[in-house]
Each structure stands twice: as structure tokens, then as C-alpha cells.
Amino acid sequence: MKLEELLHIPVFNGTQIVAGSAGLEREVLTVNMMDAPDIITFLKPNELLITTAFHFKDDLPSLLLLIEEMGRQNCSGLGIKTKRFLGTLPSVLIERANELAVPLLELPVEPSLGDIVNKSLSHILDVRTHELHNAMQAHRQFTHDIMKGEGMVKVLVDLSNLLKTPVLLLDPHLRLLAGKPQRQTLTAELDQLMSERCVVLSPPSTFSSFSFLKEERSVLTLFPVYTYQQLHYLGVEAELSPKDRSTILTIEQAANVIAFDLMKEQALNQNRRRIQNEFFGKFINGSFSSADEIISRARELGLPESQRYICAVGQLDGGDKSLSFMQYKSDQDRIADHIVSELRSFPQTIRLFLLDKQYVLLMLLTDEWREVETSFLQGLSRLQDRLQTHNEASLSFGVSSYAQQLIHIPVSYKEASEALYFGGMAGRCRFVELYQPKEVPEILRLIPYAHLKKFYLETFQAFIDETIKDHRLLLQTLSVYLETHCQLAETAKRLYIHRNTVIYRLEKCEELLGRSLKDPEETLRLRLAFRIKALLPEHELRE
Structure with a gap:
């Protein structure tokens, strides 16, 4: 006192x-x-x-x-x-x-001095006893709220009523979990502080206060809420003095009760995350026996069947391979919790799944992709910055094109993984790479050079002989014919020749090939061969 x-x-x-x-x-x-x-x-x-x-x-x-x-x-x-x-x-x-x-x-x-000492100590002891009694009464009330199943929200309401000021529950990154702030701009200001790394999130010994100087003075006092995994905070919208022991004891009792409720929630969330990750892994790997089973299991996890989805696959750049398995899992869970916290600020509904070393974000697409693409990509970039700032984790993302339905998600996952792979092959870090559908030449370049050459030579073997009369004209006519989708009139128009001349040359090509140009498999083979021809040097076109 x-x-x-x-x-x-x-x-x-x-x-x-x-x-x-x-x-x-x-x-x-x-x-x-x-x-x-x-x-x-x-x-x-x-x-x-x-x-x-x-x-x-x-x-x-x-x-x-x-x-x-x-x-x-x-x-x-x-x-x-x-x-x-x-x-x-x-x-x-x-x-x-x-x-x-x-x-x-x-x-x-x-x-006498003795009387002064005795009566002073007796009075101090009475005050301390009264403070402890009030704290125990508050603890009983808060515990009763939890035991009745009313949860930590009711604890915050009761504590706010006792203190006559709003009390908030904040996650490790100062994002609002529960409670109603007095100033509507408070959450945005906290978010700005975290972005600029203005708040040092080290556990305070008792509590710490800081203020926002905007139109009016506002003070937020933070009390640590300890759990076995993370540090949360009780935010009291008032400036408290260390000498106000009764108030501090009451808040600490609330923090202890909320800590136990948070640990229960964390255990449930871990089990829920494990079930989600197991489902997603089996879904991607095709381990389910039927589409009905996939739809049923996905519905339980809040993933509707008739819904479009965007998939983003994230992975840490590099990584410390010397970490033990337990340390790696601990770091992965910590980063996953941070990602979940950041996803609350996204305007879209997004689910997080862990698949091996990947962080998979599945966004439920309710609007046109072009309308939400910018905000989604900006959100991923902001997420990367936060992870780098507060976890020293460099994370890159590959983003798919959208899946029309739930059952198409594995395809979107592969697209996002491919985009992530090619972005990493370019030597970049902390990037967001959009999936680009491959053009035929890009796909052909993925095939070994020797196989491309062998395919071309085998397809046009009959035309390679220089003694064949007008072999170049025949190849040119055949190429234009295929480019015009096998339209005789259009082919004649482009080559400035008569339609009958086109027919004659195509019949000659069929004779050399030994196959009909009306066969779809044969025309596809010829089209690919002409595409390969554009990729090979001129001197390689002959044996």
C-alpha cells in the first residue's frame, strides 16, 4: 500500500x-x-x-x-x-x-515504536488479506464461468465489469481473439504496430503498458497469459499502476483461468489439425475409394462440394537440415499458428493444411478470381513479411488456377506445386508465383533432346530424301493444311494455288507417309513433329 x-x-x-x-x-x-x-x-x-x-x-x-x-x-x-x-x-x-x-x-x-510497527504491519496484513480474498472470489467466479461452458468470453465480460473498462484477449501476434475494444481503430493500430515491429513481444514479468497518440490518448496494458505452446495477452484499455495490487491480482486470476481454457482449445485444435491434414494427404494422393467418401469427409471439414477453390502451396526457402525431428515439428507448428493468425485478416475464407514440409492454403472462391486476385496476392505478400519479421522464416508460394469443384482440388494442388517448383528453380526467395498453363513448345522442351530428334526423324523419314521431287513443297503444303484445321480452300488461299493442286500434294504426302491424313492420331503426330522442327537447328533435321 x-x-x-x-x-x-x-x-x-x-x-x-x-x-x-x-x-x-x-x-x-x-x-x-x-x-x-x-x-x-x-x-x-x-x-x-x-x-x-x-x-x-x-x-x-x-x-x-x-x-x-x-x-x-x-x-x-x-x-x-x-x-x-x-x-x-x-x-x-x-x-x-x-x-x-x-x-x-x-x-x-x-x-511507542513497537506499537507503531505492530499496528502498521497488522494493517498492511489486513489489506493484503482483503486483496487475496477478492482475488479468490474473482478466481471462483471465473472458474465457474469456464466450468459452466460459457467460455473465456464470459470471463472477459465479468472482468470488464469489475474493472469498468474493456478487456481483450489477444493472440501472440496481438490479433483480437475475443472481447470488444472501446475504440474501433484499436485492432488496426495494433496491426500497424506489428507490421512496423514497434512492439517487442517478449514475456513481461508482470505487465506492460503502451499508448497510441491519435486524436485522443489511449493506453493499452498487456498481461501475459502463459500456455505450454504460446504466449497470449490480456489487453486492458486503461493505464494501471503496479501499486494497484488488488486490480492486478484480479486480472492475474482471470489470466490463469483463461490460460487453462486456451490450453484445452490448443489441444482440440491440434487434434482437429491432425484430422484435417490426414484427410488432405489422402485426398491429394488418391487414397479414397470413392468420390462420395471424399465429399462426405470434406463436408465435415467445411469444404462444400459445389464450390470453386484456389490452392496456394508454401514452403520454407532453404531450411536448417540439422534440426531434430521434434524441433522441426515445433517450428512447423509455430509457423502454422502464425499463418492461421494472419489468415484472420484475409477477406476470404481460407483453410490451412500441412502436407510434409508444405503449408497448403485452400481459399473458397465465392467471387470471380479476377476480382479477388489482387487482395489475395497482397495478403500472401503481407504474410511473408510478417513471418520473416517475427519468425525469421522465409516462405515462398505457388498459386494455382481455380478448381471448379471439390474433386478438382488435387489438380490445383499440382499446379500450385509446379509453380512453386519453377519459382525456386529460378533462384528466387520469398516469391509468389502464379501457375501458367504450359504452351506446347514449353512442354516439348521438357523432353530430352535426343528423343525429340528421334521422333521428328521417324515421322518425316520419307520426306528427308533429297531425291524426292518437290519434297519441300509437299512439307509446306502439309504444314499449312494442318494449321488451317484441314481446310482445303483455306490452304489453297494461303499458298496461292488451285484447290486441286492442294488435293494432289496431300495425296502424295499420304503416299509417302503410308497413312491417311483423316486419321486423328496421324494428324496429331504430324502437328507435334512440325512443332519439334521449330525447336531443332536446321542441320539437325537430317541424319
């Missing part, structure tokens, strides 16, 4: 505040009576020392030294029975006490 409050009890009647009135706000934890010459050795912080000053009556320098040491030790104050031995307090002592803001009290002759 404060020294100013302690001085109001009857045992201090007649006490005069001679100096150091600026320090009356000092906390008093104990009261001690000392008349030994080595008093300085036994000083303690937040201690009110009372004495007759017998050993200082002829030693003013030692008394000054005592006041200075009490200032350094943050003692509560010094009470002296001046009428016993000193008579009056020296002016130099009063001046020094004022400078150090150490309260200097002139105690009356009666009561």
Missing part, C-alpha cells in the same frame, strides 16, 4: 510530514524499527524505517548518509521520534530529503 494511505491509520495520529512529500506515493511492504548504529546495512526496498535516531544525535553526516542510501534503496520513508534525542531535524537533512523525495516523518512521543 502507499505510504500516504498508511499514515491515515490511528497509530500515526500526530505525525508530521517534515520533508519529501513528493515521495508519499512510495509503496510500503514492511515497517521496521531500528536503533542500531549499522542501520544502513539492513535497509530494504519499500521499507518504512522508524527510529529514535539515538546513534545519530551527534553524527549529522551519518544521518545524511542514511537518507541518501534510503533513496538509492527505494525505501518508503524515515520516521524519527525527534522529541527523544534530536530535538529538531537539521535543515540540511530536510533539504536533502526533499531533493531525494524520501519522506521524512516526525513521529509523536506516543505511541
